[in-house]
Amino acid sequence: MIGRSTSIMSYDNPALQFDEQRLAKRNLLQEQGVTLYPPSFHRSHTIAGIRTEFDSVTHDPSPQQVATAGRIYIVRDHGKTFFCDLGDESGRIQLYIRKDSLPDGKFAIFKSGVERGDIIGVKGRAFRTKVGEITLWVDDFELLTKALCSLPEKFHGLTNLEKRYRQRYLDLIVNEESRETFRTRSRILSQLRNNLTARDFLEFETPTLQPIYGGANARPFTTYHNYLEQKLYMRIAPELYLKRLVVGGFEKVFELAKNFRNEDIDTSHNPEFSMVEIYQAYADYKDMMRLTEEIISGIIREVTGGYEVTYEGNTIDFTPPWNSMPMEEAVKTIGGIDIFTYPLEALKEKGKTLGVEGVEGVRSHREALPLFFETLVEEKLIQPTFILDFPIENSPLAKVHREKEGFVERFELFIAGMELANGFSELNDPIDQLERFEAQEEKRRLGDEEAQMHDYDFVNALGYGMPPTGGVGIGIDRLVMLSTSNTSIKEVILFPSMRRESTTEEEEEVAPGEDNQ
């Protein structure tokens, strides 16, 4: 929308966090002819670079002048001298600013107009102070960016979670741990790409806006394309498109996908989240388990330097190979109940006493199995554990088990009680796929909003022939949580979904979507 032009700029709009004193300094600097936002500054060194190169300097400043830049984090005013802590992405260094070392008039500008939070460029020479702190003796400085908002307190910093999430930039400015978390996240992403491309996988991008959503059981976000005049869904998974690529002849593919699910938010769920999905022709679910194990353990070693991670007080050991067991065995040995020894009615009773949700409605032991698993086992799986062989009913895209009737060749990986990965031998029999979709459609008719949509084009793709294929999806956000010992997904997503703040004027109420047909 075209902005309503306001003839008088208003800095006291409650939505603005500008500081009056800083605005005054800005004006003062402008009157003195200081350029507030110059276009560039040439650095000869980063701060870490200075620290490394001049590590052996003594009390006498090095003859070599360097140019570096950064944000002023702390100012210590001594009258005719200043000590400042200057920080860039690489680190921090102390500046020593003397009135008699700067060009004429510069000291007054610094004293009256430059403050904590501002970004400056400096030219200076490295030396060590009396107490041995490596410091830059400043010969000249240039204001590079005047900050109008003041930084949080220098010692306690910013701890308010809501503010840290809503104003992540501020969190990143002042909290090194937060910067480190997102550095790790970035390293994990590049490690994933390197690892997979080194194995000859090709990375692709498939549609985020989909006319038919699929690949998972979840409620989608709905949108509308004006030109096409049709409803579109934000993808809940890229699965069905990636498998089309395997049909097309790409034998090893992956996508680093942002998925969208219109569901609740909690410490392990964000409405938009990241997942890597991987498909490999001529592989089965066991191959994908091995691949998953190699990729994740490799990432943990790369980002932590070892295979052990402390998480929620537990030491998690990622050293391969990881434990694996069929779901019925997990329920038996970890859950402590061998459900197949109970008659069905007795099993339902037993389930009720154990607090197994939804057990009353089951029609078979097989249907009861995942319910018992979720209640009795899932949260106890702290060490990396593959759970194998799921009942067929809830896995409409997985191939039937080669030995166990009524089951599919599927695994899920659990770590710290969280589901980290989910993979299977992909269903490639078009007739079976058609029947599974029809079963899902029936569920939808009975009101299951999360049952999958029928996708005839996908069935046709399988009709042209997809080789035997293994696939897996790995949750990136949760992997970052484990790698950085964070127990909230909001700590590892830069800009997590938050309810909008109501301090600003009410916007037009958005309709709750047309996702109920």
Place this chain on the structure above:
RNA sequence: GGGCUUGUAGCUUAGUCGGUAGAGCGACAGACUCUUAAUCUGUAGGUCAGGGGUUCGAGUCCCUUCAGGCCCGCCA
């Protein structure tokens, strides 16, 4: 959806039994040429998240709205 819980100055926070809202940092004015959470002196800064109620009197007690956090449900 349910339970518990938090919201006080820019930030970090104290506030007892209901009795004039305190501090540190930051800001402002001043002193100080090796400090490092610099130090010292002084000043300003508050719709106690919003609204309502009880009371002579509410940051404090009650109701309600908003936003956040934790747990449960849901998300297989």
